[in-house]
Amino acid sequence: MQADRRGQSRAGAQARPTVTDHDPLLGRTLDGRYRITSRIARGGMAGVYEATDLRLDRTVAVKVMHSGMGGGGGGLGDDSAYVARFVREARAAARLSHPHVVSVYDQGEDGGSPYLVMELVPGHTLRDTITSQSPMAPRRALALLEPVLAALAAAHRAGLVHRDIKPENVLISDEGAIKVADFGLARAVTADTQHTSTGVLIGTVSYIAPEIVTEGRADARADVYSAGILLYELLTGRKPHEGETPIQVAYKHVHEDVAPPSRLVPALPPYVDALVARATARDPGLRPADAGVLLRQVQRVGSALAAGMRDDEELTADLALPARVTDDTTPERWDQPLDLHDDRTRAVSRPTRAPAPLRAPVAAPVAAPASARRRRGPLKVALAVLLVAAIAGAALWFGYLRYTSTPGVLGLTQAAAQSRLKAAGLDVEVGRPAYSDTVAAGRVLRTSPSPGDRVLDGGTVTVVLSKGVEQYQVPDLAGRTVDQAQDALLGIKMTYGKAVKRWSETVPAGQVIRTDPAAGATLRPGTSVDVWVSKGRRPIEVADWTGKSLDRARPALEGAGLTVETDSRYDDDVPEGRVISQSPDSGTLYKGDTVSLVVSRGPQLVEIPGGLRGMGVDAATGRLEDLGFKVETAKTDHYLGLGFVWSSDPDSGKKIPKGSTITLYLV
The missing domain is CATH 3.30.10.20 (Trypsin Inhibitor V; Chain A)
Structure with missing residues (x-):
């Protein structure tokens, strides 16, 4: 069960009472073992308490049924048939072991009120999540529903039906684990007491299957219906059927289909609508056969959502309900409104059944005549007395003298426990070890018979050792x-x-x-x-750095995880330090791949040679042209027509770009 530090409603109960609220169970110890320390929640059917298991020294949750719940003026705890059924179902629930099911540890009766001892789950309920987060995305809704269906599927395989699936019975621990509570309890209550003498429907009417309303019966498909209603509420934040009274809501479950959730959340894919419609079909025969089938359908829908499919015609067709056929000759008609003011009306009037056939009265035994009794003599009386004494002696011998009490060995090592039990004249059998949150590994977790219980003198006690905390x-x-x-x-x-x-x-x-x-x-x-x-290697889109500065290109490429290789050459058109070419210059690369850059060194500089003065114009021109220069000639002011070089512009010894023009001045 749930322990919530915020004190909100738990398992269908009201909010935690205030300090001034008197509760006679607080401070009591049930069956000398479970000391009630605080109340977690209180509902119309039971109160849930935090308690300490004095025997195993652990904190547990105890659900105690209220008095005055049953018909005929007495509580459910006053009905011996109910108590027997409660015990039977509690034992069945205790055998259900699943990571998404709240464990049932023990069951008992104290002061006429049956109680269950369960795992305490610190956290909150699905109701809190719906209140704060709904409507929620379909993938989130299915993620919350899957553990619930896994728990129900395990129960259905074991022959158990929950009958009261609702957000308050889905617990979410502080670590995020999702567990379903109250297995067995709902079945014990509803097996023969679905309707009280006043016509009040037992159960949570917002999630109840139509067949429970009309016929008081339920199988695994009733849990499927409740899970479908739960999915609708997760998706939309609202219950599909609402009314001013529980009877009106129950009437809608029987007469009205659940509307597609896409009416409230238009973005939902059609296959999500189909899933909800299939799970909440009013005809049980049209629903998934059990929670395991619904779980597989939910997983298919989840895969489609994960793939981002807006529609999946095949999946929608697989989930879609067949076209409805209306037959006015159906024996059981539901087209007449309820008389909500008739005290005789139960949750929903069921079709009239033929009265049970009358049976002949059984004849009472005829007493012997008084005269015959008087003829019994003293001898017969004496024999009768001896016979009674013999029977009493045999009962004393077989009932008490041959029995002893099982010694307490809980918490002892295996060797110490065997020694103590053998000293008491008992044989020891070591059972299969079990996990425990409170008993150290290798120590005795429990025995059968339990400590203090009667066991045949010389009989066998089964010892179960702890495997420690399951992890x-x-x-x-x-x-x-x-x-x-x-x-x-x-x-x-x-x-x-x-x-x-x-x-x-x-x-x-x-x-x-x-x-x-x-x-x-x-x-x-x-x-x-x-x-x-x-997702594999991260792709890197390559930008083109041609014409841009190497000082900008290198940091950008290396920062993206690429390796940069450079080469340089003279270029008369691209300024020094800028990229002439790049390989590759586009496309997709990955971390560590190489990008090659050719960088400009600017134009090539050539030194003007010396010794030009006094050279003939033809010789000087040839020498300069061999170095890659262009040559022009001009006359000096004192030109004599000799054809010799007097000077040059630029002068000898200077470095200028190859291909530049040099002017020779002649005399």
Whole structure:
């Protein structure tokens, strides 16, 4: 059951009472074992309390049925048939072991009120999540519903029907584990007491299946219907059927189909509408046969949502209900309105059944005549007295003298427990060990018979040793596929959380990079583990840096993870330090790939040679042209027509770009 530090409603109960609210159970110890410490919640059917198990020294939740619940003026606890049924169903629920089911530890009766002892789950309920987060995205809604369906599927395989699936019975721990509460209790209440003598429907009418209303019967498909209503509420934030009274709501369950949730949330894909319609079909025969079938359908819808499919005609067709056929000759008609003011009306009037056939009265035994009794003599009386004494002696011998009490060995080591039990004349059998949150590994967790219970003198006591706290190490999933990771986590009773996709330079796409919590971390069953999944190498779009400065191009390319290689050459057109060419100059690369840049050194400079003065114009011109210069000639002011070089512009010894023009002045 749920323990909520905020004191909000739990398991259909009212808010936690104030300090001044008197509760006679507070401070009591039930059956000398469970000391009630505080009240968690109180509802119309039961109160839920936090208690200490004095025998095992652990904190538990105890649900105690109220007095005055049953018909005929007495409480359900006053009805011996109900109590027997309650015990039977509680034992069946206790055998249901599943990571998404609240464990039932014990059952008993104290002061005429039956009670259940259950696992205490610190956290909140799904009702709180719906209140704060709905309407929610369909993938989020299905993620919350899947653990509920997994729990119901396990119950249905075991032959158990919950009958009261609602947000208040879905508990979410502080670690995020989702557990379903109250297995067995709803069946015990509703098996033969679906309607009280005043016509009040027992159960949560907003989620109740039509066949429970009309016929008082329920199988696995009733839980499927309730789960479908729960999904509708997660998607829309509203219940599909509402009314001023519970009877009006129950009437709508019987007469009105659940509207498509897309009417309130238009963005929902058609296959989500089809899933809700299939689960909430008023005809049980049209629903999934059990929660396991619905779970597989939910997983198909979840896969379509994960793939981003706006519509999937095949999936929608698979989930869609067949066209409705109306037959006015149907024996049971529901087209007449209820008389809501008739005190004789039950939750919904069911069709009139033929009266049970009359049976002949059974004849009472005829007493012997008084005269015959008087003829019995003293001898017969004496024999009768002896016979009674013999029977009493045998009963004393077989009932008490051959029995002894089971010694208390809880918490002892196996050797110490065996020694104590053998000293009491008892044989010891070691049963299969079990996990325990409170008893250290290797110590005695429980015995059968329990300590203090009667056991035949010389009989056998089965000792169950603790395996310690059930916990597992997160496996190293690096390099595995997502499917392999899911299988590995389910194999150690952990919950596959969410897939976080990340780029990786070393892990191929689709394989696991790491987990959170990390590999090697020790976790409790049901803990959610997130998985980081590789999207492969991050692509890098290459920009063209031609004509731009190398001082800008290199940091940008290397910052993106690329390797830059450079070469340089003279270029008369591209300024020094700028990129002449790039390879590749576009496209997609990956970290570590190489980009080659050719960088300009500017134009090539050539030194004007000396010794030109006094050279003939032809010789000087030839020498300069050989060096790549262009040559022009001009006359000096004192030109004599000799054809010799007097000077040059630029002068000898200067460096100028190759291809530049040099002027020779002649005399």
